[in-house]
Amino acid sequence: MRAKLEDGKGQNDAGVASGLTENDLASKLQQLKCHFTWSLLKKDVDIDALEERLHSQLQFPVTKFKYLMYNLLAYVIHLKGDLTNAISNLKKAEENIKEKNPDGIDRKYLVTFGDYAWMYYQLKQYEDSQNYIDKIDKINKGLKLLSNESQDIAEIYGEQGWSLLTFSGKYCKKAKECFAKALEVDPENPEWNSGYATAVYRWEGYYGAICSASECKSLPLLKRAIELNPNDAVVKALLALKLQDLDRADEGRNYVEEALEQAPDSPYLLRYVAMFYRKAGLVDEALRVLKTALDLTPKSSFIHHQMGLCYKQKILDKKEIFRRENIQNRQMCMGETEIMKTAILHFQKAVEYKKTFIFAYIQLAKMYSIATEYRRADDTYKKVLTFPNLTDEEKQQIHFSYGRFEQCNKKSESEAIKHYKKGFQINEKNRYRDGCETGLRRMAELKFQRDPSDALGFGLLGFVYKNNGKTSKAIEYYENALQYDPNNEEYLTDLCDLKKMI
Template identity: 30%
Template sequence: MLEELKKLDCHFTWDLQKEDADLNLLEIKFTESLSVQSTDRGNFRQRGLNFLAYIKHLKGLNDKALECLERAKEACNDHFPCVVTYGNFAWVHHHMANDVIAKVYVEKLAEILGAFPTPPAKLLNEVQSEKAWSFLRFSKKYYCRAKESFQKALQNEPEDREWNTGYAFSLFHLEGLEVREDKRVPFEQSSAVIELKRALTLDPDNAMIHVYLGLKCHKNRRNAEAWGHMRKALCMAPNDLSVNLHVAKFMKKEQCYDMALEVLHKILEKAPDSSRVHHEIANNYRWKAWQLGDIHNPEILSLCIHHSEKGARLNPSFIYPQIELALRYAEIKDYAKAKQKFKELFELTNLQPADLQAWHRLYGDFNLYRLGSEATAVNHYKEGMVLQNISTEWRMCRNRLYKILRNNRKDVYQIQEFINSFAKK
């Protein structure tokens, strides 16, 4: 049976490794997006459910995976899009030790494919497209594979709308991996910008193209153009959760917190259980308080904490909103609640090393700046560095230690020796 399953073209045979992705974040993103979007482009809904089913499986939730696949099957408008769905069905049943049902789906696929002497181009394109988009969505480690998949498809169909859009998005994400400003590709020379503009001519109703062009403009200080793209995106897709979140985050960067809050509250009416929307609302209230020069404003802090708590309840497995909630408790001097929240997070069993590193850095900050416990803070900054340079938090832990060292010339915590030990490795 296993040999037959390996021949199927679906998420289980595309070599998407769970160690490479943040499964909790992917689960919440797709669950929330699918709950909001009602007028989906093409096979977005069916593909999204296929993808979510695979994420559920990777998390050990095979019953939930089957539920997603049943919904995906209902969303299929003909046999071709169901090929990946049926393949996923077969694999999930196999993993549930139910090879009898798995074989039924293998036979269904054989029946569909056997109706043609050679696989039709429409079928090949559908599967290839879903595979490429899955690479792009799964993890940054798969951006290159996504780009190569779209690029290969374009060789046969250079004017295809979806291939061009996918290729442009792949380039956008790949260029976005470069965090150093001096290494970034200038706007005029950016392959991503060139391809996004081309994609827009072929796919003028795609709001996300405007979002990505807007972000490219913003990074290159072309703010007027950026605003134009963001406004168009919002007008084109007022019910798209991803578009609304991107636009709101852009407005936050522009320090237009009231505008961002207006966008977020509107989409919240359509997605009241979106933890990401609640998290963004809380962030904007916090920055609004800073903008007003009144960071202890009780009304704004109350709204901030309300949405932070709501977001944390809706998505308890996503650590960053939880940490921020602990910090908000600290801001209102409810240190007992803050410490309890930090303690709960540390005891989570599914913390990734990067999450744990962030926890140590922020708990160190809490001890240093709120409780005045320098020694405890130093211990946590050191613990964060011991996890190695796996995220930007490592550098932040090191910088905190250097700052303490500058203030404490006697180096009672042996900070210099500790930091030097990393240079020797």
């Protein structure tokens, strides 16, 4: 509705400033650069878990710019419908900018004022909303008078990158792009360099993406970030993990020790230190560090997940010892039973505190299968597959893990093949897609071992080659499959489609 306001200094019932329509104001708001225009969607996050994490990060800061956290926290609280509390956090952001900004660099206020304008608009306090738009216009006009008039862009893109990176792992690629834009304008900024290096590091490792030493872009970026900010202990831990991934663990250990000296009480450092120890086989040391971190942030789903992984590793290590020593038909000892229960408990806590934690659900299902609680494992896989807004990579990982469970634990070849196919059809190159392909090929090998003329074996290989874009090979295998199963509709359809492509 195009409600107009009467002339005057105050607000009338409609709440719009003199001569200004609600739609005009809405149009101006859409032009602002702030959390409300950055597509930070509620459906992509566990909102309660994110709010808890932001409160923890304010207590144990991961960036020296606290106003960034207050701004994002305000937006998150607004998503929960509490606009009054949201505005209270914007005021804290504004106070933090004033405290840390004695030179009065106005560009730091741009995102905060944009969020204010949106908040007041949603409260139907349109005159207040317009006042903040006017403040933004004034800052922008002042910046244009400066010789380096683009500095505001660096601040905005830097904050956008940080918000995306913190909000959801699904936004990692967008965050990387925002930090890159910020660095085009302000290449020496330590915060944006740390953010960019972190985003690239996460992007390389997210969902099991494959990154060889020659393809690794995060390593020089992490080193650069540390050169610009030697006190960034968390980035040092990420560098240590990257070096470990590249078989340079000894070098990485030095960075771990430096980081621990700098920030021994930071839970965000400790969790990465624990990851380094666990991957190095130092599971007890990893657990010691994680318990310290858990005391500081008891509702951290990340830390519970990492503790679950450590206890799971203890079980797998025991199994490997018995396998090497060729001990058959062993009975599970009491200590092992308790370790298994503890692992399950921590994974359960992880999904309790973050209800969209896909990786933790998968690990919980795996732990149930190790404990031979197959029904609970099956129910967990089924549950997580019903989640809305799963990414392609998440679907791949679930289907790969579910397929392994069906093949190795339930001994169901047909169900395993179904899940391997679904994961493999998603064309995202990572280790989970590779795992699905390996599963299908092994299934075909097993079929041929039993019967060299098994149509399903040929059909599976035809499916693999088709989805790898090797048309002629796929046609060959489908034609072989149809020799032994001439009426199979799936093979006939796929073969027809492949010949049309040629």
